[in-house]
Amino acid sequence: MSSRFEILRPLEEDTASKLLLVRDNKRGDELRLRRFKTTKQEEIDGLQELFRQLSTLQNPHLDRLIDFGADKDGFYSIVAGPLPGETLSEVLERGPLSEKEFETVALQLLEVLSVLHEDAIVHGSLRPDYIRITGGSVADWEVTLHGFGQGFAGRDDSKEEQIRAYRCTAPEQWLDGTTRRRTDVYALGCILYETLTARPPFDGRVLKELRLKHLGHDLAPLQKLAPHVPNWMCAWVMHLMAVDPEQRPRKADAARELFERREAPNLQELPSTLAESAPPPPPVNLIHPQVSAPVILPHPQHGARNATSSTIPIAAGPHIAANRPKRPAPALIPAQRKVPAPPPARKAPVPVAKNLKPMIVGAAVILLLLAVFLFRSCGAKPAPVKNTPVQKKH
Numbered sequence: 001m002s003s004r005f006e007i008l009r010p011l012e013e014d015t016a017s018k019l020l021l022v023r024d025n026k027r028g029d030e031l032r033l034r035r036f037k038t039t040k041q042e043e044i045d046g047l048q049e050l051f052r053q054l055s056t057l058q059n060p061h062l063d064r065l066i067d068f069g070a071d072k073d074g075f076y077s078i079v080a081g082p083l084p085g086e087t088l089s090e091v092l093e094r095g096p097l098s099e100k101e102f103e104t105v106a107l108q109l110l111e112v113l114s115v116l117h118e119d120a121i122v123h124g125s126l127r128p129d130y131i132r133i134t135g136g137s138v139a140d141w142e143v144t145l146h147g148f149g150q151g152f153a154g155r156d157d158s159k160e161e162q163i164r165a166y167r168c169t170a171p172e173q174w175l176d177g178t179t180r181r182r183t184d185v186y187a188l189g190c191i192l193y194e195t196l197t198a199r200p201p202f203d204g205r206v207l208k209e210l211r212l213k214h215l216g217h218d219l220a221p222l223q224k225l226a227p228h229v230p231n232w233m234c235a236w237v238m239h240l241m242a243v244d245p246e247q248r249p250r251k252a253d254a255a256r257e258l259f260e261r262r263e264a265p266n267l268q269e270l271p272s273t274l275a276e277s278a279p280p281p282p283p284v285n286l287i288h289p290q291v292s293a294p295v296i297l298p299h300p301q302h303g304a305r306n307a308t309s310s311t312i313p314i315a316a317g318p319h320i321a322a323n324r325p326k327r328p329a330p331a332l333i334p335a336q337r338k339v340p341a342p343p344p345a346r347k348a349p350v351p352v353a354k355n356l357k358p359m360i361v362g363a364a365v366i367l368l369l370l371a372v373f374l375f376r377s378c379g380a381k382p383a384p385v386k387n388t389p390v391q392k393k394h
Contacts, residue, residue, distance in 0.1 A: 016153030036075045047075045047149050053121055061112035061144050084144055085134035096198040099229045101138045108143035113252035117181045124179045125151050126187035127168045162207055167200045171243050174211045182245040185255055189240025196226035217243050236264035
């Protein structure tokens, strides 16, 4: 980092980075500097590419990037202005959003995600903590998206913070680490569910429980928890949270088109859980978890530009590490649902009666012989006892 920037004081810190307030000695402005804690060259290169792509975007819902790069202490980024407003999580501590507030937040998030997705950038770890809101009345609300490069970081390594960090993680991320635009759409659905209920759609005491709830779509119907908004709005949010990625909108712009038309596909005929269409997911070893690695996109096509903000180590958990052996992901839902897939063929069991028949016959013969022997022994008459006269003594 150039000597042009003077560190004033720390603002916040998590397990992935530290945010500092700095002064630009050249212009006298106060800026925010985020210092990432990674020192691995591969992860620094990923952050470098991510922020290079972000630097080409101009959107009011994104921080204005001043500078970024690597130095002897690792990677850093500098953005303009003080830390804006409060997080969406802090807003929701006062209760769920009204219909108008929800529409304001949803449309602004859809706008900024559409810009990212059109430039082939995937956030990869969306959650309410990375969304900040400024403004007094809802008409003045300005939403900004943060968390680029922070991944699934928490304030500490406690179980509560891990649950908080992973609460919007998509099913495909739990299964094989796949991260793409539909993954952001799922996380957005989780965020918007929380805005209408002031509670996460999925919760648990440990990561294993949280994972199973995401994979099994184990959540309360939104219509019952948010009767203050129209049914189409609840159905639209639930559509974003479909377990199968192919049943979600393919990107944020497609989700926005549905929202503006006030409609959502009828999902009643679609399977809502993995259990209906795929074998149970492999268990997660939470006793000896492997250290998590960067979440990366699938192999891009030649010439395509792909980036994800989850390019740094995250707290140890069930997320699939990049250095683990690659295994093909199980299909979430078969391509066609008209005819259910036949169950796998199983070997015919060996008839039990066939094996037991000789044993039963042998046992019956033995019992019969034993009964005859006992009958003859018990039914025999006792031998007569001869009476010997007793001689009297004279």
